[in-house]
Amino acid sequence: MSVSFEVTRARPGVSGGKYPADCPTRVVLNHVTSRWGVLILLALEQGSRRWGELHREIEGISEKMLASTLRTFEADGIVHREAQPTIPPRVDYSLTPRGQEIAARLLPLMDWITDNADDIVSGR
Amino acid sequence: MSVSFEVTRARPGVSGGKYPADCPTRVVLNHVTSRWGVLILLALEQGSRRWGELHREIEGISEKMLASTLRTFEADGIVHREAQPTIPPRVDYSLTPRGQEIAARLLPLMDWITDNADDIVSGR
DNA sequence: CTGAATCCCATTCGATACTG
DNA sequence: CAGTATCGAATGGGATTCAG
Numbered sequence: 001m002s003v004s005f006e007v008t009r010a011r012p013g014v015s016g017g018k019y020p021a022d023c024p025t026r027v028v029l030n031h032v033t034s035r036w037g038v039l040i041l042l043a044l045e046q047g048s049r050r051w052g053e054l055h056r057e058i059e060g061i062s063e064k065m066l067a068s069t070l071r072t073f074e075a076d077g078i079v080h081r082e083a084q085p086t087i088p089p090r091v092d093y094s095l096t097p098r099g100q101e102i103a104a105r106l107l108p109l110m111d112w113i114t115d116n117a118d119d120i121v122s123g124r
Numbered sequence: 125m126s127v128s129f130e131v132t133r134a135r136p137g138v139s140g141g142k143y144p145a146d147c148p149t150r151v152v153l154n155h156v157t158s159r160w161g162v163l164i165l166l167a168l169e170q171g172s173r174r175w176g177e178l179h180r181e182i183e184g185i186s187e188k189m190l191a192s193t194l195r196t197f198e199a200d201g202i203v204h205r206e207a208q209p210t211i212p213p214r215v216d217y218s219l220t221p222r223g224q225e226i227a228a229r230l231l232p233l234m235d236w237i238t239d240n241a242d243d244i245v246s247g248r
Numbered sequence: 249c250t251g252a253a254t255c256c257c258a259t260t261c262g263a264t265a266c267t268g
Numbered sequence: 269c270a271g272t273a274t275c276g277a278a279t280g281g282g283a284t285t286c287a288g
Contacts, residue, residue: 019163021184024241025234032237033157035280039143051250060145062281067251076244088249089288098240105236109229110149113156116222117148120200159261175270186262191271212269213268 031076032102036061036069041095042110044079045103048094078102155200156226160185160193165219166234168203169227172218202226 019026031037039058043049049057055066070093073079078099084090095103143150155161163182167173173181179190194217197203202223208214219227 019167019182024245025238028237028241028244029162029234030159032233033162035154038153038157043143055250058143062283063251064253064283065281077247078244083250086249087288089251091250098244101236101240102233105233109156109226109233110153112225112229113152114149116225117152120152120202120222121148123201179270184262187271188263188273189261192261207270210269211268213271215270 028076031072031078032106034069034072036065037073038106038110040066040069040073041078041099041103041106044093044095044099045107048092051091051093054093073099152200155196155202156230158193158196160189161197162230162234164190164193164197165202165223165227165230168217168219168223169231172216175215175217178217197223 032041036058039061040054043054043057051066054070055061055063058066070079070081074081076098077096080094080096080099082092082094084092156165160182163185164178167178167181175190178194179185179187182190194203194205198205200222201220204218204220204223206216206218208216
């Protein structure tokens with residue numbers, strides 16, 4: 001299969017490389033690290049969530065940003081959306097396998113931040 | 125009314141927790157995942173860099189954002205700034221131990237993104 | 249209940265020009 | 269070289285309204 005290019009810049013992984021502006025990497029990175037992206041992924045990492053649950057759990061997010069971030073992730077194949085055509089409607093969001101891989105790599109970061117945020121913010 | 129939450133601590137790491145809007149965690153998370161934060165940290169993870177090197181290596185970043193992101197990280201104790209009072213001036217940036225801990229947790233994420241970005245963006 | 253659509257303001261971001 | 273100053277543009281995000 002012609003091997004996805006080492007072109008993506010003959011680099012040994014990210015380490016050692018540059019960060020071309022036009023790289024798909026940038027797009028995905030921006031989605032994941034978007035203002036609410038990490039929080040949504042971490043919430044879903046703990047299991048499927050309904051719209052309202054996400055809205056409540058992620059304090060401060062507006063309906064607009066929750067909707068648009070979820071749609072972006074759905075298009076990326078990171079989040080799965082399952083709507084039940086009932087009344088009232090019920091929609092569940094969950095991570096796809098791909099989303100789970102990302103979330104798994106986000107957990108160590110968040111745990112570290114959780115442990116150190118107080119010190120950092122208070123200038124220690 | 126104080127209410128200094130031990131709440132923030134009462135949880136078993138992030139896993140299982142909520143994400144209070146006023147939590148220092150949010151502040152740090154927003155710094156790290158700011159538009160250029162991750163790229164700067166990963167560039168510095170490979171070693172000390174001069175201003176101009178960072179500017180060249182991180183394609184697309186404006187001088188303004190490079191300056192302000194670096195200052196934020198410096199205030200957080202994540203990046204160390206060392207200026208030599210020479211002419212022309214020379215300023216080196218490097219990760220503090222704290223910054224290295226963060227960067228170490230960013231590498232697995234970036235490596236995964238590097239490996240999968242093409243598929244995601246092209247809709248596979 | 250789960251959104252989509254619209255309006256509008258605040259903040260962020262980027263390009264350019266300028267300085268020690 | 270390493271920034272700062274400024275300004276206009278883009279984006280984020282709140283509030284409200286509407287719909288299935």
